[in-house]
Amino acid sequence: MRDRLRIALTKGRLQDQSVELFEAMGLDCSPIRKPGRRLIHSIPNYPLDAVLAKAPDVITYVAHGACDLGIVGKDTILEHGHPFYEVLDLGFGACRFALAVKEGFDFYSSYQTRRVASKYPAFTRAFFERKGMDVSIIKIEGSVELAPLLDLADGIVDIVETGATLKANGLVPIETVAPVSARLIVNTASMKLYKSQIIDFIEKCQRELERAR
Amino acid sequence: MFYTANTPEGTRDRLFAECAERRRVQAALTRLFERRGYAEIITPEVEFYDLFLMSGNPMPQESMLKIIDRSGKICVMRPDCTTPIARVAATKLRDMVFPQRLYYNQTIFRSSTANMGGSSEIAQCGVELIGASGLRADVEMVAMAVDALRSCGLEQFHIELGHVGFFRSLTEGLSMEAEQVERTRQLIESKNFAALNQLLEPYGEQPASRALRALSRLFGDAAVLDEAERLAGRNEALDYLRQVYGELACAGYQEHLRFDLGLVHQIDYYTGLVFRGYAEGYGAEVLSGGRYDRLVEAFGRPAQATGFAVDVDGVAACLPPAELPRPRLIVHYGEGFLAQALAAVDGRAPGTCQLSPCGSLEDTRLLAGRKGIAGVLVIDAEGEREVPV
Numbered sequence: 215m216r217d218r219l220r221i222a223l224t225k226g227r228l229q230d231q232s233v234e235l236f237e238a239m240g241l242d243c244s245p246i247r248k249p250g251r252r253l254i255h256s257i258p259n260y261p262l263d264a265v266l267a268k269a270p271d272v273i274t275y276v277a278h279g280a281c282d283l284g285i286v287g288k289d290t291i292l293e294h295g296h297p298f299y300e301v302l303d304l305g306f307g308a309c310r311f312a313l314a315v316k317e318g319f320d321f322y323s324s325y326q327t328r329r330v331a332s333k334y335p336a337f338t339r340a341f342f343e344r345k346g347m348d349v350s351i352i353k354i355e356g357s358v359e360l361a362p363l364l365d366l367a368d369g370i371v372d373i374v375e376t377g378a379t380l381k382a383n384g385l386v387p388i389e390t391v392a393p394v395s396a397r398l399i400v401n402t403a404s405m406k407l408y409k410s411q412i413i414d415f416i417e418k419c420q421r422e423l424e425r426a427r
Numbered sequence: 428m429f430y431t432a433n434t435p436e437g438t439r440d441r442l443f444a445e446c447a448e449r450r451r452v453q454a455a456l457t458r459l460f461e462r463r464g465y466a467e468i469i470t471p472e473v474e475f476y477d478l479f480l481m482s483g484n485p486m487p488q489e490s491m492l493k494i495i496d497r498s499g500k501i502c503v504m505r506p507d508c509t510t511p512i513a514r515v516a517a518t519k520l521r522d523m524v525f526p527q528r529l530y531y532n533q534t535i536f537r538s539s540t541a542n543m544g545g546s547s548e549i550a551q552c553g554v555e556l557i558g559a560s561g562l563r564a565d566v567e568m569v570a571m572a573v574d575a576l577r578s579c580g581l582e583q584f585h586i587e588l589g590h591v592g593f594f595r596s597l598t599e600g601l602s603m604e605a606e607q608v609e610r611t612r613q614l615i616e617s618k619n620f621a622a623l624n625q626l627l628e629p630y631g632e633q634p635a636s637r638a639l640r641a642l643s644r645l646f647g648d649a650a651v652l653d654e655a656e657r658l659a660g661r662n663e664a665l666d667y668l669r670q671v672y673g674e675l676a677c678a679g680y681q682e683h684l685r686f687d688l689g690l691v692h693q694i695d696y697y698t699g700l701v702f703r704g705y706a707e708g709y710g711a712e713v714l715s716g717g718r719y720d721r722l723v724e725a726f727g728r729p730a731q732a733t734g735f736a737v738d739v740d741g742v743a744a745c746l747p748p749a750e751l752p753r754p755r756l757i758v759h760y761g762e763g764f765l766a767q768a769l770a771a772v773d774g775r776a777p778g779t780c781q782l783s784p785c786g787s788l789e790d791t792r793l794l795a796g797r798k799g800i801a802g803v804l805v806i807d808a809e810g811e812r813e814v815p816v
Contacts, residue, residue: 303621409647
């Protein structure tokens with residue numbers, strides 16, 4: 215039996231919020247806060263090792279069982295699929311997937327095939343498939359808001375938090391596609407093989423989330 | 428045309444120890460299957476696409492590798508072993524007495540997701556028990572699943588049992604709409620603890636609702652059956668699982684048995700007991716199976732059936748690496764001494780001794796030196812002797 219669980223945290227804001235949650239649960243996260251050159255951070259007072267990764271890599275590590283657990287945004291899960299257990303909605307990192315267009319633009323009225331820019335092409339495709347609507351999708355890596363401004367696309371599907379960036383660029387969200395927040399995910403085999411350790415961790419998270427609520 | 432030096436994504440060459448590791452698992456499994464009275468079946472690598480549509484097996488078409496045959500029909504590289512075997516059972520075995528015990532040792536092909544490190548070629552070794560229903564058939568299958576993994580040399584593994592009837596009876600009890608049932612099923616399959624609770628809130632505190640809400644947590648040892656009964660009340664599927672467990676425990680299998688009442692994958696395909704195997708060292712299931720009483724009928728002859736497949740490379744990944752024998756001796760033989768030379772090779776442990784292709788002893792010695800072979804065995808008119816390299 216492995217005696218320590220391994221968790222992959224999404225770098226950036228979700229990482230900070232994950233650390234806050236862990237600290238509220240009583241975990242000593244000083245190794246994550248002061249990482250130095252180490253890539254694997256051992257929690258001294260709980261059998262857990264943490265690694266930091268980009269969001270899609272968190273999914274890859276957990277799907278392959280390289281990590282038992284992961285914390286990642288629902289947006290990344292919707293884009294990359296689901297070969298793992300998604301056990302908890304952690305509540306933080308809340309925003310939504312929205313379809314946004316230039317102010318005053320009527321996205322649905324035309325019979326012409328619309329062009330949609332997104333960082334999330336698979337999710338966008340699935341969304342319009344459910345509507346039975348043909349669209350051509352353009353994958354954009356950086357600021358998606360630019361695509362309609364440069365007339366590269368008729369609309370965008372992206373995560374929207376406050377809508378401030380959209381507004382500043384003359385875009386408006388016309389439809390909420392899905393709510394998004396951070397999720398705790400678990401490798402399917404790990405869940406079965408290290409059940410008691412993993413359930414203990416999930417329940418600790420859950421108790422803290424309920425207490426904070 | 429640089430890419431022609433590489434293999435297509437999802438495929439790879441396997442060399443030396445990797446082959447031995449795969450063969451070792453296949454040999455252990457097929458030996459067990461044959462001992463239990465199962466006969467081998469080899470089905471084509473290519474089948475008609477329509478076969479898999481007829482089967483009602485929910486496999487997305489994009490996961491199948493397609494070929495168009497000469498007449499223009501769409502074919503697929505065998506994406507699963509059970510469906511073709513069901514076809515055979517309903518057609519070629521139509522007049523044979525059931526039950527039929529069949530095993531296979533074949534590769535299945537799936538179009539893998541780009542850049543995810545997945546394999547398009549999956550070596551599967553498995554069994555089907557066709558034309559048998561009831562407790563004894565199910566018990567035999569689960570016992571064989573445990574023995575299969577044990578025979579490969581695994582020690583840390585579980586076979587988890589579930590029953591699709593449990594989930595079905597709960598959702599029927601709540602008279603949920605089909606869409607809601609599917610949503611619930613997905614949340615249970617992904618063990619989404621919180622969202623499941625939320626979704627089922629409107630159904631209040633009745634037993635079926637309480638049990639469904641708990642379903643993502645109802646996995647582990649036999650105590651989950653008691654827990655499930657406490658929540659849902661008396662239930663046929665639970666009683667059946669208890670019976671299966673009782674029989675298997677009596678035969679000494681309990682150490683490797685667990686339960687997951689949230690095993691609700693492919694619920695339109697499986698019709699009863701379902702099970703999966705997990706082993707320390709592999710991040711996905713290494714064995715998967717269950718009862719599928721409707722599949723064979725789809726090809727024209729009703730027959731109840733159960734079976735399982737082992738992911739051969741998944742099991743191999745959990746085992747210590749194979750060590751290949753190292754050649755220790757090279758045989759240099761004179762003209763007319765081939766028979767004696769071959770006898771010398773054949774008489775030693777496999778892989779430890781080989782013939783020299785060189786005409787002169789000097790070249791043989793050089794070759795032995797380069798290959799790191801310790802000794803040269805000379806066989807000629809003067810007899811047989813080992814000389815240093």
